[in-house]
Structure formats: C-alpha cells, structure tokens
Amino acid sequence: MSGPETEGSARAPDAGFFRLRLYVAGQTPRSALAQANLAQVCESYLPGRHEIEVVDLLDQPDRARTDGVLVIPTLVRCLPEPVRKVVGDLSDTTRLLAGLEVSGVGGLGDVAS
Amino acid sequence: MGLWPTYAHDEASDALPKAPTGISGFDDITFGGLPRGRATVVTGAAGAGKSMFAVEFLARGVLDHDEPGVLLSFEESSEELVANAGSLGFDLDAMCADGALVVDSAVGQTDDLLQSGQFDLEGLFLRLKASIEAVGARRVVLDTVETLFATLPDEIAVRREFGRLLRWLKGQDLTVVVTAEKGERRLTRHGVEEYVSDCVVVLDHRIDDEVATRRMRVAKYRGSQHGTNEFPFLITGRGLVVMPLHQVDPEAVSDERIGLGIPALDEMLGGGVFRGSTTMISGSAGTGKTTIAVTAADAACTRGERALFLSLEEPAGQILRNMRSVGVDLDRWRTEGLLRVEHLRPATMGLEEHLAALHLMLDEHRPDVVVIDAVGSLNRGVAAGASASVVARDIALLRSRGVTAVLTALTDEAGVEITEVSASSLVDAWLLLRNVEADGERNRLLYAIKNRGSAHSNQVREFLLTEHGPELVDVFVGPDGVVTGSRRELQEEEERRRERARRAEHARLDAELERRRAEVEAQVASLRRQLEAEVAAVAARADTEAASAVAVARDRAAAARRRSGDGTS
Numbered sequence: 001m002s003g004p005e006t007e008g009s010a011r012a013p014d015a016g017f018f019r020l021r022l023y024v025a026g027q028t029p030r031s032a033l034a035q036a037n038l039a040q041v042c043e044s045y046l047p048g049r050h051e052i053e054v055v056d057l058l059d060q061p062d063r064a065r066t067d068g069v070l071v072i073p074t075l076v077r078c079l080p081e082p083v084r085k086v087v088g089d090l091s092d093t094t095r096l097l098a099g100l101e102v103s104g105v106g107g108l109g110d111v112a113s
Numbered sequence: 114m115g116l117w118p119t120y121a122h123d124e125a126s127d128a129l130p131k132a133p134t135g136i137s138g139f140d141d142i143t144f145g146g147l148p149r150g151r152a153t154v155v156t157g158a159a160g161a162g163k164s165m166f167a168v169e170f171l172a173r174g175v176l177d178h179d180e181p182g183v184l185l186s187f188e189e190s191s192e193e194l195v196a197n198a199g200s201l202g203f204d205l206d207a208m209c210a211d212g213a214l215v216v217d218s219a220v221g222q223t224d225d226l227l228q229s230g231q232f233d234l235e236g237l238f239l240r241l242k243a244s245i246e247a248v249g250a251r252r253v254v255l256d257t258v259e260t261l262f263a264t265l266p267d268e269i270a271v272r273r274e275f276g277r278l279l280r281w282l283k284g285q286d287l288t289v290v291v292t293a294e295k296g297e298r299r300l301t302r303h304g305v306e307e308y309v310s311d312c313v314v315v316l317d318h319r320i321d322d323e324v325a326t327r328r329m330r331v332a333k334y335r336g337s338q339h340g341t342n343e344f345p346f347l348i349t350g351r352g353l354v355v356m357p358l359h360q361v362d363p364e365a366v367s368d369e370r371i372g373l374g375i376p377a378l379d380e381m382l383g384g385g386v387f388r389g390s391t392t393m394i395s396g397s398a399g400t401g402k403t404t405i406a407v408t409a410a411d412a413a414c415t416r417g418e419r420a421l422f423l424s425l426e427e428p429a430g431q432i433l434r435n436m437r438s439v440g441v442d443l444d445r446w447r448t449e450g451l452l453r454v455e456h457l458r459p460a461t462m463g464l465e466e467h468l469a470a471l472h473l474m475l476d477e478h479r480p481d482v483v484v485i486d487a488v489g490s491l492n493r494g495v496a497a498g499a500s501a502s503v504v505a506r507d508i509a510l511l512r513s514r515g516v517t518a519v520l521t522a523l524t525d526e527a528g529v530e531i532t533e534v535s536a537s538s539l540v541d542a543w544l545l546l547r548n549v550e551a552d553g554e555r556n557r558l559l560y561a562i563k564n565r566g567s568a569h570s571n572q573v574r575e576f577l578l579t580e581h582g583p584e585l586v587d588v589f590v591g592p593d594g595v596v597t598g599s600r601r602e603l604q605e606e607e608e609r610r611r612e613r614a615r616r617a618e619h620a621r622l623d624a625e626l627e628r629r630r631a632e633v634e635a636q637v638a639s640l641r642r643q644l645e646a647e648v649a650a651v652a653a654r655a656d657t658e659a660a661s662a663v664a665v666a667r668d669r670a671a672a673a674r675r676r677s678g679d680g681t682s
Contacts, residue, residue: 023236025235025236025238025239026235030231030232030233033230034230037230057235057236057239061239061240061243062243064236064237064239064240064243065217065240065244068219068222069222069236069240070219070222070223070234070236070240070261071223071226071232071233071236071237071265072232072233072234072235072236073232074232074236084225084227085225085226085227086226086227086228086229087226087227087228087229087232087265087266088228088229088231088232089229089230089231089232090229090230091229091230091231092228092229092230093229095227095228095229096229098227099227099229
C-alpha cells in the first residue's frame with residue numbers, strides 16, 4: 001500500500017481530486033453501461049482530477065465480503081473523504097453528481113485555501 | 114382437551130426430507146425439522162428470538178449433523194453475533210476456526226446508498242457463493258432480510274433480486290433460514306413470505322399481565338404436518354427450548370408403584386402412585402396439601418431416591434420449619450444431598466424463566482420425585498390462561514423425563530379454579546382436600562377423585578395432622594353423612610355409650626329371664642309339692658275310708674252276732 005499511499009498523500013492537498021472505485025460482476029450490459037456513464041461524467045465534470053479503479057467481483061469474489069459490497073454496480077468515492085456510495089448503472093447523471101458531491105468541490109477548495 | 118392435541122403422525126404421508134434444527138422440542142412439533150433444501154422464514158418482532166433460532170439452527174448443524182453453515186447478518190456485527198451465540202452456549206469462533214462456519218456481517222453496508230439507475234444484488238450472490246464454497250455449507254442463514262428492503266433505494270429491484278436469490282439458494286440444495294420482521298397485517302413487514310413459501314415460523318414475545326412469555330407457531334409448512342398451536346419456548350444458556358404441548362410418552366410406562374409416605378393413603382390409592390406419574394393435590398388454604406407433598410418427598414428420600422421440592426409460595430426455611438412441627442425432618446435429606454428445596458417467586462418471574470429454571474434444576478439435580486407447591490401460585494404473576502398452560506407445560510416436562518410429580522394447587526372453598534379444571538385431565542391421580550366445618554371447628558377430608566390405572570372407588574378419609582406426621586382415619590358415616598373431627602369423636606363416644614347400654618340391657622334381660630326361670634321353676638316345684646301333697650292326701654283318705662269300711666263291716670258283723678248270739682250264747 002506504500003505506493004498508492006504516497007501517491008494519495010502527494011495529491012491530498014488537492015481536495016478536488018476524486019479517487020473512485022467501481023464494483024461490477026462480470027462484463028454484463030449493466031456493468032458496461034455503468035463504466036461508460038462514469039467515464040463520461042468524469043470527463044465532463046472532473047477532467048484531469050479523477051482516477052477510476054474497476055473491481056470485477058467475478059475475478060475477486062472475496063472482495064465482496066472484505067469490501068462490504070452487496071449491490072452491483074456500486075461506485076465508491078474513496079477520495080475525497082468521507083466515503084460516498086452510489087449504486088446503479090449511473091444513468092441518472094444528476095443523482096450521480098449529487099452522490100459524488102461534485103458540486104461541493106468548490107467549497108472544499110475554499111477550505112483548503 | 115385443547116391442551117392436548119393428538120398428532121396422528123403418518124410417516125408415509127410425510128416423505129419431505131427434513132433438516133433437524135437440533136432445537137429442543139422444535140423438531141418434535143415439525144416432525145423432523147425444517148424442509149431440507151428449501152427456505153424457511155422465521156418472523157417476529159424485534160427481540161422475539163429470530164436470530165437466536167437461526168444461530169442455533171446453524172450451530173447445531175455444525176456440531177450435531179456435520180452440516181457446515183454460513184451466517185450472513187444485516188443487523189449485527191460479527192462480534193455481536195459471536196457474543197449472542199455465546200449466550201446460548203455456542204462458540205462460533207471455534208466453528209469458524211474449524212472451517213465449518215462463516216460468520217459474515219453486512220451491517221451498515223446498505224446504509225446511505227444513493228441510487229443512480231438500475232442495479233442488482235449480484236454482489237450479495239457472489240459473496241454468499243464464496244462463503245458457501247469456502248466451507249462446503251449445507252445451511253445458510255440470512256438475518257434479517259428486512260434490512261435490505263428497508264435500506265436499499267429501489268424496493269421493486271430488491272424484491273426481484275430477493276426472489277432470484279432464494280431460487281438460487283434452493284437450486285444449490287441449501288437449507289435456508291431467513292429471518293424477517295413481523296408485519297402489521299401480514300406475517301412479515303415486506304411480504305418476504307411470498308418468496309419463502311415452504312415454511313413459516315412465527316415467534317412472539319408477548320406480555321400477559323406484565324409478564325413476558327415467548328411463543329412459537331408454525332404458521333405454514335408446505336407438504337408436511339405440523340403442530341398448529343402456539344408453543345411456549347425459552348431461550349436458555351443451552352439454546353432454545355420449545356415446550357411441546359403434546360404428551361411425550363416416556364419410553365416405558367412404569368407399573369411400579371411408589372408410596373407417598375402415608376401408608377393409609379398409599380393403600381387408598383391401591384398401593385401408591387405409579388412411578389413417572391403425576392399426582393395433583395388440590396384444596397383450599399390450610400388443608401394440608403403441602404404436608405402431603407412434603408411427605409411424598411420425604412418418602413422418596415427414605416427410599417434413597419432424589420427429590421426436588423420446588424416451592425412457589427413459602428421460602429425453603431419456612432417449609433422445613435413447618436414440616437418439623439408435623440414430624441417430618443427434611444434437613445437430613447438436604448445434608449445427604451438427596452433433597453433439593455428451591456423457592457421461586459412466580460410474581461417476579463415470567464413463565465419462560467419459570468420453565469427454564471425448572472429445566473435447569475431437573476438437569477442439575479436429576480430428581481426421581483418432584484414436588485411443586487403450589488402451581489396455583491403461578492396465577493399471581495400471570496394471566497389465568499397462561500398459568501393453566503404453564504402447569505400443563507410443567508407436567509409435560511416432568512412426564513417426558515419420567516419424573517414422578519406431586520403438584521399442589523390452591524382452590525378456594527367455593528369452587529374450583531382454572532388450574533384445577535384444566536390440569537385435572539392431565540394428571541394421573543387427583544386428591545382433593547376439603548375443609549369440613551361443623552360444630553365450630555374445621556376438619557379435613559381427603560378424597561381420591563381420580564386414580565388413573567387403578568381400580569378405586571371415590572373414597573374419602575379424614576386427614577389428621579399429628580405430631581408424628583399426617584395420618585388418615587376412616588371416616589364415620591352417620592345418619593347425616595360423613596362426620597369428622599370432634600363431632601366424629603362425639604359420635605363415636607355416643608356409639609360406645611349406646612353399645613354399653615345395649616349390653617347392660619342384654620345383661621339385665623338375661624338376669625330377668627334367669628330370675629323368671631328360677632321363679633317359674635320354683636312355682637313348678639311348689640305345684641309339684643302341692644300335687645304330691647294332694648295325692649298323698651287322697652291316698653290317706655282312701656286308707657281311712659278302707660279302714661272305716663272294715664270297721665263298719667266288723668261292727669255290723671258284731672251286731673249280727675250279738676243278735677244271733679242271744680240264741681247261741
């Protein structure tokens with residue numbers, strides 16, 4: 001974990017950076033849709049300040065338990081803290097942005113300055 | 114006969130494979146346990162014992178049936194689950210370490226999820242699948258699925274996925290227990306029973322007259338017979354204990370008779386009561402019920418058997434003191450460890466605790482004879498109906514263990530109370546003590562109302578408490594019915610006086626007769642003498658007359674000679 005942690009701490013001062021993790025289960029249409037929707041929203045609202053990790057539970061079934069995942073797809077905002085979760089194929093952009101609290105980024109930036 | 118439904122269990126019609134839960138009593142009322150390879154919903158309000166049921170089902174599967182399990186909880190953390198199971202006597206950590214169990218907590222993992230678009234529960238599927246494969250599980254528990262419905266944003270999606278999950282689990286031939294919250298107008302709040310249609314167990318934690326009692330009901334069991342009654346159950350340190358209402362026949366019904374310590378009473382009962390039977394002694398206050406019951410315990414210890422005296426009324430010390438005053442010394446049996454005297458206060462204790470306590474005492478002391486004094490006291494803490502049913506439960510419990518039971522029940526003088534009425538059909542022998550009030554004193558009568566398996570008539574004896582212990586005396590049946598006490602003694606004295614008078618009269622009559630006989634004989638003798646005298650007199654007169662005739666004849670001859678002699682002389 002030293003690598004990512006260093007990376008994370010290096011970027012920590014930038015409160016506007018989003019580290020996201022998307023849990024899917026196999027390459028289902030819903031999984032593909034969620035990935036496409038997420039990529040599109042991030043490009044539009046978080047260009048250059050996001051990182052997406054996709055976890056396929058079919059490949060890593062134990063992570064459902066260790067990471068506490070029941071619903072598929074589940075999007076976890078690991079950074080900025082606190083952790084936020086959005087479930088579904090992410091087709092509702094308004095709710096996705098509300099879930100990620102993207103609108104609150106400016107506020108966080110003010111706090112950081 | 115509502116208390117004793119008879120289940121004519123037909124093995125042939127009940128071919129459904131079952132998974133024994135190992136929960137004491139539950140497998141009896143379901144004739145083998147839960148439907149194997151199917152799902153059962155256990156529903157009830159918070160605190161009803163759903164999780165306890167589910168945990169024991171898993172733990173017993175691991176321990177007794179070699180069936181590994183998976184416990185997925187949405188309500189409690191793993192630590193809480195382990196601690197709760199520990200309170201039932203199950204070490205989940207050890208089972209997990211042995212690779213026979215997976216305890217997985219998803220508590221809080223469905224909280225604060227924001228929905229954006231369609232989702233499914235594939236994560237839950239994969240998670241369960243991984244756990245099931247890890248231990249080769251045969252049993253799965255989902256506790257409590259309500260949480261999924263309550264916290265996930267799209268109920269329609271959750272319903273669809275839940276139905277799919279259950280079909281999948283059944284497809285794996287897993288025996289599943291799903292716990293769910295009780296609903297207002299249906300069995301579960303979110304209609305989980307629509308998906309779990311094989312078996313529905315309803316748990317209830319009711320407050321009757323401020324005393325909490327747990328009850329269990331099998332509301333549905335597709336393809337199987339089951340008891341439809343509500344069965345009280347306990348949560349004990351050794352797991353759940355369901356108290357079956359139907360009579361559990363001991364393996365062998367004993368023909369052996371044992372004495373209750375009062376020879377005349379044993380004789381009245383045809384040589385004592387049968388071992389393993391239940392005897393009820395009912396009566397109003399101060400009739401001596403407790404004394405007879407204690408004497409029965411004393412008799413058991415005298416035979417070298419173990420006895421338990423469970424007092425629901427007086428503290429143990431008070432009983433021992435009272436019994437010494439009527440010549441029964443229980444202290445020595447306590448010292449020898451044969452007798453255990455316990456005092457339970459029913460008013461401060463739920464029926465569940467009462468039964469759990471009795472269970473525990475039976476396990477610890479293993480008595481041959483149990484005395485409960487007095488079952489009517491249960492009324493003080495609980496509703497009358499509940500009290501009657503707990504008496505039935507007590508009797509069933511004691512009977513199932515082959516324990517000879519002597520129960521006392523308080524009745525009022527005017528009539529019989531519910532415990533007496535309902536329990537009377539459950540007991541084998543029923544003695545009724547009654548105060549008889551006459552001539553300013555109270556005396557006691559003992560009736561043998563019922564004595565199952567024995568030829569007996571409805572007998573009655575007077576019951577005396579002497580300093581040598583209780584005794585029975587034949588009653589005096591006078592012209593006005595049964596007479597007791599000092600009136601009996603008066604009657605008896607009167608009888609004796611009459612007898613003496615009768616004998617005196619006899620003697621007097623005999624003497625009179627003798628006197629008459631003497632008199633008559635004297636008269637006869639006198640008459641005889643008179644007759645003899647008369648006979649003698651007659652004879653004498655005849656002699657005289659003969660003599661005088663001779664004299665006359667001689668005179669005549671002389672005269673003639675004198676006339677002729679003038680010529681001859």
